[in-house]
Amino acid sequence: MKITKLLLLNLLSLGGIFSCTNNDVTCNLQVTIAVATVASHPCTYSGSIQVTEPLGAEYQYRMDNQPFQNQPIFLNVKVGSHSLVLKDGSGCEAVREVNLDTIAQGITFKQVRQILTNRCASCHSGNNPHGGLDFTSVCDILNHWQRIDARALQGIPSPMPQAGLIPQEERSKILEWIKAGHSYSN
Numbered sequence: 001m002k003i004t005k006l007l008l009l010n011l012l013s014l015g016g017i018f019s020c021t022n023n024d025v026t027c028n029l030q031v032t033i034a035v036a037t038v039a040s041h042p043c044t045y046s047g048s049i050q051v052t053e054p055l056g057a058e059y060q061y062r063m064d065n066q067p068f069q070n071q072p073i074f075l076n077v078k079v080g081s082h083s084l085v086l087k088d089g090s091g092c093e094a095v096r097e098v099n100l101d102t103i104a105q106g107i108t109f110k111q112v113r114q115i116l117t118n119r120c121a122s123c124h125s126g127n128n129p130h131g132g133l134d135f136t137s138v139c140d141i142l143n144h145w146q147r148i149d150a151r152a153l154q155g156i157p158s159p160m161p162q163a164g165l166i167p168q169e170e171r172s173k174i175l176e177w178i179k180a181g182h183s184y185s186n
Helices: 002-012 107-120 138-143 145-154 168-179
Strands: 017-022 025-030 034-038 047-053 060-063 073-077 080-087 093-100
Touching: 034 093, 047 080, 047 093, 060 073, 107 138, 107 145, 107 168, 138 145, 145 168
Parallel strands: none
Antiparallel strands: 017 025, 034 047, 047 073, 060 080, 080 093
């Protein structure tokens, strides 16, 4: 029964008419789960997934291992793959996998990330990055912009990289990003 039920759930995500027995209830479903998504910031859970079809009081919705809910919208969703489950009034379920994308990376952030990768990744990356900061990681760059400002731009308490400050043109690009709000999407 478990193998049959798993196969059925995988088939249901494609839509169509299927029959099974679920706790002595025969399930005849014709369902395609349609969704609308809003991309998430890579470091915070800011995305959303909303079931747009089917809708109605006879349905409940679940994302991943959360409990079922009556509302077809899921807020504060992180980037990645999520399993949506739709359950009808008879207890029959349909499943759809949904991938939530990352919001677009801004040009300025992309340039700053490349500068930090080129100039700082030799020490600040890998399994044991210097100072615990991995400047190939989007979230480490965003969360530690003040340290980047102090060390790479101002040289306080000592310049980074150790060989001397980053060239002025690249420091200006980092400063522009910081003054613009040091965000991912600018």
